[in-house]
Each structure stands twice: as C-alpha cells, then as structure tokens.
Amino acid sequence: MSTISPSRTHPRSHSPSRGPGHPPIRGHADPPIHGHADVDWRSYAAVYDVMAEANPAYRALVDDYRRFVGGLRLRPGDVLVDVGAGTGNYTLAAAEAWPQCHVLHVDADDGMNHRARAKRATTGLGNLEIRTAGIDAFDLPDESAALVTVVHSLYTFPDPYAAIAKMFRWLRPGGALFACDPGAPLDVGEWSRYVFRHMCADRGFARAALQLWRAREVIRQSRRIGRAVDAGTYWRHDASTFRTAFEHAGFEVAETRSVYRGVSDLVIAQKPVAVARESRRDETFEAAV
Numbered sequence: 001m002s003t004i005s006p007s008r009t010h011p012r013s014h015s016p017s018r019g020p021g022h023p024p025i026r027g028h029a030d031p032p033i034h035g036h037a038d039v040d041w042r043s044y045a046a047v048y049d050v051m052a053e054a055n056p057a058y059r060a061l062v063d064d065y066r067r068f069v070g071g072l073r074l075r076p077g078d079v080l081v082d083v084g085a086g087t088g089n090y091t092l093a094a095a096e097a098w099p100q101c102h103v104l105h106v107d108a109d110d111g112m113n114h115r116a117r118a119k120r121a122t123t124g125l126g127n128l129e130i131r132t133a134g135i136d137a138f139d140l141p142d143e144s145a146a147l148v149t150v151v152h153s154l155y156t157f158p159d160p161y162a163a164i165a166k167m168f169r170w171l172r173p174g175g176a177l178f179a180c181d182p183g184a185p186l187d188v189g190e191w192s193r194y195v196f197r198h199m200c201a202d203r204g205f206a207r208a209a210l211q212l213w214r215a216r217e218v219i220r221q222s223r224r225i226g227r228a229v230d231a232g233t234y235w236r237h238d239a240s241t242f243r244t245a246f247e248h249a250g251f252e253v254a255e256t257r258s259v260y261r262g263v264s265d266l267v268i269a270q271k272p273v274a275v276a277r278e279s280r281r282d283e284t285f286e287a288a289v
Contacts, residue, residue: 048087049115050215054199054208057261061151061180064259065090068178068268069097069147076100078146081170083135083163084108084153088116088128094149095128101146103127108134135163143172151180152264155235161245168249171271177251179267183237185226186263192219194261239265 052058074080081104082091091105105128107113113132120128131138135157148167157163167177192212199208228234237245242265243256251269259266 048112048218049089050211051195051218052087052089054202054211055195056198057194061260061264062089062093064266065149065151065178066093066097069094072098072147072176074098074101074146077102079104079140079144080147080149081106081140081145082149082151083138083167084150084156085116085130086112086151086153088112088119088130090149090151091116091128091130092119092123092125094147095125096123099125099127101127102129105130106133106138108132135166139166140170142169143175145170145175146172147176147178149178151178152182154179154181155229155237157235160235161249164245164249168251168271173271174273175271177246177267177269177271179242179246179269180259180264181235181237181242182229182260182264183239183242185229188219188222188226191222237265243267 069080078098078101080094080098080101082094083106085091085105085107088105091103094101095103103125105113105116107116107130110132113130116130120130148171150163150167154160154163171177196208196212199211202208203211225234229236239256239258243253246267246269247253250271251267252272253267253269255266255268257266258264
C-alpha cells in the first residue's frame with residue numbers, strides 16, 4: 001500500500017526455493033534470492049498515511065478497490081482476508097463495504113498494525129480483526145475465504161509463488177482475488193516531486209514543504225526498497241509473469257491492467273467454481289465476481 005514506493009509489508013526471513021511447483025519464468029522475472037532488505041517498516045508505518053493522503057495515484061487505487069469490493073456477491077459471515085495489509089486502508093474499505101462479513105487484516109509489522117488498530121478504533125468497525133503474522137506463519141483452513149487481497153506486498157514475500165498457492169487454497173470455489181504488485185523499482189525522486197506538486201496545489205507551498213519534511217522517512221525507506229528490488233532480494237517481474245503466476249496456481253484471471261501511474265500490475269481473478277473437494281461435490285458455490 002505504498003505511497004511513493006509501493007510496499008506495505010514483511011521483511012524477508014529466508015531465501016525462497018523455486019521447486020517444480022513454481023511456474024516457469026516467462027518474460028522478465030527475477031525470483032527473490034537470499035538476502036536481507038534493510039527496510040525499517042516501523043519507521044515507514046509512522047508516516048505512511050501522511051504521504052498516502054497526498055498521493056492521487058494511491059487514492060485512485062483505493063477507490064478502484066472500493067468499487068471492486070462493493071460489486072462482489074458475498075454472504076453474511078464470509079471471510080475477507082488482506083495479506084500484507086499495512087496500515088489498513090484496504091481492510092477498512094472492505095469492512096465498511098461489508099459490515100456483515102468478517103474482515104481479517106494480516107501484517108508482520110507491529111508498526112503497521114498499530115496504525116490499523118488506531119483507524120479501527122476511530123471508525124468503530126466491529127467486523128475487522130487484526131493479526132500480526134508473516135505469510136509463512138499465517139494460514140487459514142482450506143476453502144474458508146471469499147476474498148483474498150494482496151496489494152503492494154507480494155513482491156516482498158520470501159516465496160511469492162508459494163504465497164499465491166496458499167491464497168488459492170484458502171479461497172472457496174468462486175472466491176475472488178484482488179492482487180496488485182509493482183514489477184520493478186520506481187523513480188523515488190520523480191514520485192516525490194509528483195506528490196509534492198499535489199501537496200502544493202492542495203495546501204500551499206509552506207505547508208507542503210513541512211509535510212514532506214515530516215514524511216521524509218517514507219522517501220528514505222522507499223529508496224531502500226528500490227535497492228532491495230535491484231539486488232534481487234525482492235521479487236521483480238513483468239505484467240505477463242505476474243498474471244502467469246496466478247494462472248499457474250489455478251486462478252481464472254478476469255482482468256489485468258496497469259495501475260498506479262504504470263508502476264504496478266493489477267490482477268483480478270477467482271478460484272474456479274468447479275474446483276471443490278470430493279466431499280463437497282454436492283454443494284453449490286456462487287461466484288463472487
């Protein structure tokens with residue numbers, strides 16, 4: 001859920017392994033390698049939303065998500081999970097759109113989750129649960145979720161392909177996926193100028209300059225994120241490879257497009273309705289998308 005550099009979540013914990021269960025690399029894709037990303041997510045979280053509020057591209061992506069979630073066909077009690085949920089802007093949107101559903105916010109960073117809890121307290125949403133866990137430690141029962149969201153976080157996961165397979169397993173047949181991820185490092189300087197121009201237009205030069213100074217940690221951590229992508233510590237991919245990763249896991253992809261000023265790729269997909277365990281063949285599943 002990035003504001004300058006699109007990222008929201010976990011520090012790397014170990015090197016992934018690309019076994020036979022992973023799709024072949026097509027187009028430009030560099031799988032993550034062993035290494036340490038020197039990103040301070042707690043510092044990033046403290047000023048994250050300051051920049052998010054001033055970033056029109058970020059607000060447009062959240063608005064896209066609100067429209068998507070609002071158009072789903074869900075049932076009371078459905079579980080909607082956001083993995084690498086950051087400061088909670090997407091989980092809040094889901095919880096507000098579907099108060100009768102259970103929304104699960106999952107992020108490995110306490111700083112991100114602290115911000116999300118503060119927002120939950122302000123809104124009074126009772127259907128939003130926040131858990132501190134990395135993707136390797138977190139799990140859900142098979143076919144228990146109606147929606148999986150992963151925005152600007154998948155590329156930081158130790159093994160993105162294994163994470164996608166896990167998400168597929170979590171979803172019930174017909175369940176929906178909203179996945180958005182940057183394919184390569186962005187120009188942090190250009191993005192800083194872009195956000196600053198919009199700050200100036202909204203608040204005037206003096207207030208914009210002060211706000212940018214207060215949010216300078218976002219810029220610093222965004223540069224570190226970019227270096228981690230360049231070094232191969234984080235997953236680097238192109239749009240075709242990103243889509244193929246989900247198709248290989250079994251998803252039916254309904255839509256792909258470029259978002260976030262062309263930096264990120266969006267995949268909207270679902271688990272095929274025909275996919276069900278033998279013991280559940282007699283049940284009828286409604287598609288969410």
